[in-house]
Amino acid sequence: MRVSMDIELKDIPGQLLLALRPVSEFKGNLISVVHHHEKRTPRGTIPVNVVFETKPDNLNSIISSLEDSDIGIARIDEKRYFEHGAVILIGHIVHTDIQDTIDTIDNTGYAEVVDLNLSMPKIKKPSSASLKIDAVSKEHLASAIELLKEIAKKKDLLVIEPIKSELGAV
Amino acid sequence: MKTIRLSIIGFGAVGQGVAKVILDKQVYLEKIGIDFKVVAIADSRTAVIDEDGVDLAAVISRKKTEGTVGSEKLTGLEIIETIDHELVVETTPTNIVTGGAGLGNMFMAFKHGRDLVTSNKGPLAMKYGELIAAAEASGSKFLFEATVGGAMPVLNLARDVLAGNKITNVEGIFNGTCNYILTRMMEEHAPYEQMLAEAQELGYAETDPTYDVEGIDTACKLVILANCVFGMNATHEDVTVTGITKITPEALMLAQNDGYVIKLIGEVNDSRINVAPKLVPIDHPLAVGGSLNVASMQTDLSGPITVTGRGAGSIETASAILSDMISIYRD
Incomplete structure (x- = not known):
């Protein structure tokens, strides 16, 4: 997941290095560092925005390591899902327990169904649905779609997934 | 001027197209120093044979008016076996269950050391490895660009033009x-049913559309691609296939609202050969409309290369055959 963090550094040498070390120690991948040296907080500290990718499990270790070094954390904004995918389902979607279909994706812990549009033209005719799925990474999105295809096979639903180059897994 | 004697076996839309393009391109062919002399033509019932060159215009018109190409009773197979010529143009109809007449014609051509150019997918989708081996054993040239994507260059593009690239997908x-x-x-x-009926009325779909709409035709083309470009030894049984018969207009509308179109997509890479309806972003190069074909190759050096064109039609398919014929005999 991607984390954007506003931290506050004391205006003495070596502080930035001290702040970034925990990110690399816990195998985070630094995306950007914006050092607002010209600004000062009312507390006299320098605001810095750090963006990095890390495994969700390591975030707490990074935070406590920063706190141990006496670095103030003003704001943490985590974006867990930054891959979005769409799929279309055709068949008897509602009667084959749509809740169960959605739950299977939501229960993975790495992907969620975030939007559902359903079209049911006539009773007993197959319905069509578009599902939007958010996932932690491209790989996770691909496995969520694979999982959906397995469930769909059991329920005799047709899954229309994005082309391979769209899923980015070429 | 190099004279190449050839037979056209199968005189339906594609065979007639070949005769037409040979006639139309006389001046060009003369310029590049090749004289394609058709010494025999066979359809499923009759044949015409002339060592000095068959009058192509007359045969095309006879086929139109009388439904036959000549008065000889020789079969295509007998022509390939007994008439002396260098090149067989095999344009009999595709049969993916038995291979049809095409399979026997191809083996016979190789047995007699004749070169062969074909648009017939069936034999290649069934017995690719054996056919290539037979052609190699007799030193016959064997090209089949017309089997995949009609006028759209795919096989020769991958094999010749993109030589040096590794194609990954x-x-x-x-x-x-x-x-x-x-x-x-x-x-x-x-x-679906309504638009299938329209396609049939306009001649885009056969009376029995199974072969197209269930994805079997696409599967056969993928098998040829997999074998020719990826060096596999696949048959159409190795392809996972889903057709378009279950697609609803509602699904197409929902897809469109999300910025996608639904297309029947064939996909080949090292791990799978698959035909299924897929979501294609509206602005993606694969999102071509009408009856167009399109192919996008992922290459290691050049990145993605995409070609689009007419995938069927008499003259269009004949153009791919002519291109193969020229590439065999040009120097």
Whole structure:
């Protein structure tokens, strides 16, 4: 997941290095560092925005390591899902327990169904649905779609997934 | 001037197209120093043979008016066996269950050391390895660009033009009938059955559309691609296939609202050969409409290369055959 963090550094040498070390120690991948040296907080500290990718499990270790070094954390904004995918389902979607279909994706812990549009033209005719799925990474999105295809096979639903180059897994 | 004696075996839309393009391109062929002299033509019932060159215009017109090509009773197979010539143009109809007459014709051509150019997918989708081995054993040249994507260059593009590149994935639309039906379903918000009927009326779909709409035709083309470009030894049984018959107009509308079109996509890479309806972003190069075909190859050096063109049609398919014929004999 991607984390954007506003931290506050004391205006003495070596502080930035001290702040970034925990990110690399816990195998985070630094995306950007914006050092607002010209600004000062009312507390006299320098605001810095750090963006990095890390495994969700390591975030707490990074935070406590920063706190141990006496670095103030003003704001943490985590974006867990930054891959979005769409799929279309055709068949008897509602009667084959749509809740169960959605739950299977939501229960993975790495992907969620975030939007559902359903079209049911006539009773007993197959319905069509578009599902939007958010996932932690491209790989996770691909496995969520694979999982959906397995469930769909059991329920005799047709899954229309994005082309391979769209899923980015070429 | 190099004279190449050839037979045209199978005189339906594609065979007649070959005769027409040979006639139309006389001046050009003369300029590049090749004289394609057709010494025999066979359809499923009759044949015409002339060592000095068959009058192509007369045969095309006879086929139109009388339904036959000549008065000889020789079969295509007998022509390949007994008439002396260098090149067999095999344009009999595709049969993927038995291989049809094409399979026997091809083995016979190789047995006699003749070169062969074909548009017939069936034999290649069934016995690719054996056919290539037979052609190699007799030193025969064997080209079949017309079997995949009609006029759209795919096999020769991958093999010759992109030589040196490793192709890691091919995705595309390889069946114009399905593309036409899906495009029209989206435009008219109409059900599958209605647009299939329209396609049949316009001659884009056969009376029995199974072969196209169930994805079998696409599967055969993918098998040829997999074997020719990826060096596999696959048959059409190795392809996972889902057709377009279950697609609803509602699904097309929902996809469109999300910025996608639904297309029957064939995909080949090292791990799988697959035909299924897929979501294609509206602005993606694969999102071509009407009855067009399109293929996108992922290459290691050049990145993605995409070609699009007419996947069927008499003259269009004949153009791919002519191109193969020229490439065999040009120097």
